[in-house]
Amino acid sequence: MPGQATDTAPPCLPTFYDDLVFPPPPPGRPYVAINMVSTVDGRTTLSREGKPVAERIGSPVDRTLMKRLRTHFDAVARGAETVRQSPYYPWAEPRETRQPLAVVFTRSGRLPVEASFFTGAPRPPLVVAPRLSGDRLKALRQAGAEVWETEDDLPAVLRRLGEEKAVRRLLLEGGPHLNRAFLAAGAVDELFLTLAPRLAGSGHNRRDAAGATTDTRKAGGNMLLNLSLVEGEPFWPPVELQLISVFRVESELFLRYRLSDPKAAR
Numbered sequence: 001m002p003g004q005a006t007d008t009a010p011p012c013l014p015t016f017y018d019d020l021v022f023p024p025p026p027p028g029r030p031y032v033a034i035n036m037v038s039t040v041d042g043r044t045t046l047s048r049e050g051k052p053v054a055e056r057i058g059s060p061v062d063r064t065l066m067k068r069l070r071t072h073f074d075a076v077a078r079g080a081e082t083v084r085q086s087p088y089y090p091w092a093e094p095r096e097t098r099q100p101l102a103v104v105f106t107r108s109g110r111l112p113v114e115a116s117f118f119t120g121a122p123r124p125p126l127v128v129a130p131r132l133s134g135d136r137l138k139a140l141r142q143a144g145a146e147v148w149e150t151e152d153d154l155p156a157v158l159r160r161l162g163e164e165k166a167v168r169r170l171l172l173e174g175g176p177h178l179n180r181a182f183l184a185a186g187a188v189d190e191l192f193l194t195l196a197p198r199l200a201g202s203g204h205n206r207r208d209a210a211g212a213t214t215d216t217r218k219a220g221g222n223m224l225l226n227l228s229l230v231e232g233e234p235f236w237p238p239v240e241l242q243l244i245s246v247f248r249v250e251s252e253l254f255l256r257y258r259l260s261d262p263k264a265a266r
């Protein structure tokens with residue numbers, strides 16, 4: 001049943017992401033792909049009465065393919081809010097394969113050091129942050145993480161990942177705010193998007209009986225209403241994508257796009 005929170009592997013796993021071919025990395029950075037799942041109306045998070053809901057958007061097939069996709073990448077990056085809400089290591093399947101380096105981007109350094117993202121990691125996760133307080137830095141290092149204290153300079157971090165960690169391909173698994181930062185830096189080449197057969201609504205713009213619209217975020221509402229794939233300032237012009245492949249499993253679609261011009265996102 002769609003959206004059911006179970007990690008049981010589906011009996012017959014599709015193989016369409018087993019043998020993917022990627023272009024070589026562009027000069028100075030790894031080849032970067034985003035992987036996300038959204039509802040048909042473009043929502044990548046679910047909430048109820050203004051509070052985030054832990055229910056998964058995609059099916060067990062989507063979650064299994066997500067792990068399969070990771071086998072093609074040297075590193076899997078996530079924003080700190082995503083790690084705070086889902087604090088597990090991004091394992092690739094099968095588990096015998098070399099596991100990707102987990103990279104988390106944070107400014108606050110506020111991360112769940114007691115969670116399996118750190119305690120059950122097959123290799124030390126990498127935390128990328130600007131200068132952190134001594135306590136946060138110590139806690140992260142004690143949790144086994146490597147910490148890169150850097151300026152907020154994504155191109156420099158990506159270059160360093162290539163040079164020091166031999167990362168040729170990086171999978172970005174959200175969330176929507178970090179997706180935007182990567183796109184704005186011209187550092188996204190592809191998008192793997194699962195379209196789950198569900199509708200959730202955004203909750204952001206509400207029109208009252210008199211026709212007035214309220215942006216509930218500006219009105220002090222909860223920022224974690226149903227987010228889209230990319231959050232933050234809108235892009236203009238919109239970023240153009242080319243469809244590379246489409247697969248269907250029951251009512252769920254597995255889409256792969258390439259950005260026409262990675263440097264065009266403004």
Ligand SMILES: NC(=O)c1ccc[n+]([C@@H]2O[C@H](COP(=O)([O-])OP(=O)(O)OC[C@H]3O[C@@H](n4cnc5c(N)ncnc54)[C@H](OP(=O)(O)O)[C@@H]3O)[C@@H](O)[C@H]2O)c1
Nearest residue numbers: 036037044079080081082106107108174175176177178181
């Ligand atoms: N449907 C999907 O496929 C999918 C995938 C991933 C996540 N999600 C959902 O998305 C939600 C979280 O997404 P989110 O957009 O709120 O947060 P996010 O992108 O996961 O994380 C944002 C945080 O990343 C850190 N950061 C460091 N550098 C940054 C930069 N240059 N730009 C932006 N952030 C930077 C900051 O951490 P600090 O706050 O520590 O300073 C920032 O608050 C969760 O509900 C999660 O479940 C859905």
